[in-house]
Amino acid sequence: MEGLYQLKVHSRIHKLQNNIAIGSMPPHALIIEDAPEYLSNVLRFFSSKKTIKEAEVYLSDNTNLSSNEINLLLGDLIENEIIVKQNYDSNNRYSRHSLYYEMIDANAENAQKILAEKTVGLVGMGGIGSNVAMNLAAAGVGKLIFSDGDTIELSNLTRQYLYKEDQVGLSKVESAKEQLQLLNSEVELIPVCESISGEELFDNHFSECDFVVLSADSPFFVHEWINNAALKYGFSYSNAGYIETYGAIGPLVIPGETACYECYKDKGDLYLYSDNKEEFSVNLNESFQAPSYGPLNAMVSSIQANEVIRHLLGLKTKTSGKRLLINSEIYKIHEENFEKKNNCLCSDIKGEKLSKNTLNSDKELHEVYIEERESDSFNSILLDKTMSKLVKINKEETKILDIGCATGEQALYFANKGAKVTAVDISDDMLKVLDKKASNINAGSIKTMRGNIESIEVNDTFNYIVCNNILDYLPEIDRTLRKLNMFLKNDGTLIVTIPHPVKDGGGWRKDYYNGKWNYEEFILKDYFNEGLIEKSREDKNGETVIKSIKTYHRTTETYFNSFTDAGFKVVSLLEPQPLSTVSETHPILFEKCSRIPYFQVFVLKKEDRHAI
Template sequence: MTSINLRQGLSVLQPGKDLMIGLMPPAALAVEDAPDYLRHVLSAFSRPVPEAEALATVTAHSDLGVEEAGRLLSELRCAGVLTTHWVDREERYSRHRLYFGVAGFEGDPMAVIRNSTVGLIGTGGIGSNVAMMLAAAGVGRLVVADADVVETTNLTRQFLYTEGDVGTPKVEALARRVAERNTEVRVDVVNDVFDGPDFAVRHFADCDLVILSADTPQDVHRWLNEASVRTGVPYTCAGYLDTMGIVGPLVVPGRTACLECHFADTGLASFNGGDLETTDFTDYNQAYQAPSYGPLNAMVSAAAVNDTLRFLLGLPARSLGTKLLLDSIEYGVQTEEYERNAACGSCGTGGAGGTGLREEALSGAV
């Protein structure tokens, strides 16, 4: 039997004459000069009320007639204040259920999340933190690929690993740590080097989304883009340059621009007049070591996981077709939109992506 209740993630306060439902926009709303009965009606729905008794509950706590009570019920449900989903506060994922309810997801988010498979290429400062958050969120299956071992220099930012993991293959340490955190999550490990698009097709073709956080070799982005177009599997990128974090673009074949669309539009395919794949990127600083910073890694990882979960749930994902640049010093966000190119040789109507798109690949695109 269906019941109706006040959405548990929304507080109801009355500081004066106005009734505040929720604490912050966009979820919150204010009812100016709220009638006295409204807080009593909402309080009555703090527990599940059988749908057949909802009208009677409103009339019992107000001076409204049946027609007016029905209109109020309809308005409260349309505004997302009342819902048919009751959350057991003692259940493992209850706080996430409450969050997604306030964020606009109507239904059981865990029914989607626990049946999702996410691929991770790279399990370093971003990939390992992404894995930890996805596992904590209850994503049913992770496919993780990396050929590195844990080093002491990793421990400043790769929070999943411990000193006891030093010298252990990262994917093995990750699988063990995830199992300690959540036994409901299956982890498939690929202790091998990402060496081309066929690698991604072979290991990630059944994923709902792939997250790329590896930065070498230099062609990893183009390899994953090609594999994505071939299989229809969406992917996103997460990384950093100096003090700036990078999230996205989230690429959905057949819906958004792919990487080759962007290269064609910006002229990057002929970098400095040469072919991108043959251009010499020699760094003349022979002592160069890319800086990496734990808080920046955490910022990027959190943003990537947030958009991953939103995408899986069909909620708007800000990085869809867009690269986000996160400033770790000023906390500003810059965006770079990727425009789809119908003539793209990779995903356009004349390219490899013109056929074979998985229907379900668009399920999370909004």
């Protein structure tokens, strides 16, 4: 605990009766209830930098705490980051930005160093480009390269705050260099006095950029040119501008990670009527002038600049593979998501300048499952308690077939209750974890088998067969269900769990703020459209850990009919809900699975074909 400690400079602290409130907004806010009387004075003492030794002397002189209690108190203040090793220097030009980075859990000192090493290009220095340039120069981005062939017009000054009246008629880029140099002399500024005429602009001037902002919509082919250059040189880029009264930011294209222009260009309305790019490039209104509005311009520019900085720092960006449309009249934000095409050129791109935004994107499903299954998964908070109620174990004779046992949490529960369990899974890694755990069983037994449900052969019949989240991986399930019918004793029970068809028929619209993911609404898209789907997997914090898992979506009706066709009758259908305590232990998981059903559980018996 050496060094100087201080309260976080950005933390407001108030004594409210017997409580102390630190900060104002979650997740940074903290309430200390029934705080001891001396604590407010201790916190005030740390308003300036102090050594721990100085604090110990202060506490010894001003409280009745013992030496051990003083050490525990100071340790708690440090552990909970109420006092920190504070390097805040009010004379540093970036000091207020550093406080912001600290609040969003970014290393403030490293953040400024990273920005100083980055190069950002701006294609177009009109209302968007010039304002983004001001934000980036003020933030300390190391090098800005900006291109525009136009001169300043009086009508520009409603929104292009970088320029002044006495500069009307002068080159935009030369004037921008002059003004930006006055704003921050530490930034390297490279003006390019050229209009966009072809892909050569990017080849000649922007190939070394880490990020490029495109704020020009003409000529028509500019989007293809910047996209080709991004795939060639590995830089990320984003579009920013207006669509009539809407501000538009994104999509942010990250080569090798997000959809590129070629993936989503045919989503536009014009493609409903033609695929002739030459027709798109001709505007019959030869006097067309796009409207511009200063306040809307400022909103778009600020959001775009924030996205650039977050991307450069490896923080999450809202517009990755997504476009935001801001209604300037009511401030409603619409989102357009763009997915990668499997056959697109960008599918083979592995750029060297990729963002750090994606967490654990290279993990395999079994790796994530092994890490999370026991206590940090929907299975653990929804299915385990359901299964324990459905399976009644007679220690003398209960035999259970656990298909898709994974790491064996349910198989272990059954065996410890006295059952004889045959556990089957396709993954060697999963079964190794189960085999290691199985050595501690003191009641029944577990026999593990490697194989998939379609090919496995078992020379036995069972009181219970548990088929956990397996059927949705199979393109055809009728033959498999008939096979399971053969494995089941006449009075036995088949328990089938599947990801709920409603959940797999849609997806969440979520937003990141207050330091966490917030799930705004669930949007049901294609419930009745059955077949192969591609979905992602998130961890307990809402971070995407696997971007693409392929399964087969079926409606409840299809599953029901498949069960009856295979000789089963449905005894009951369950949709497990989480306990209220899960909201405290796993708030993100609870937020999702308490609002929509995440699993369906079918309890099946053999149909008595001889019954009248």
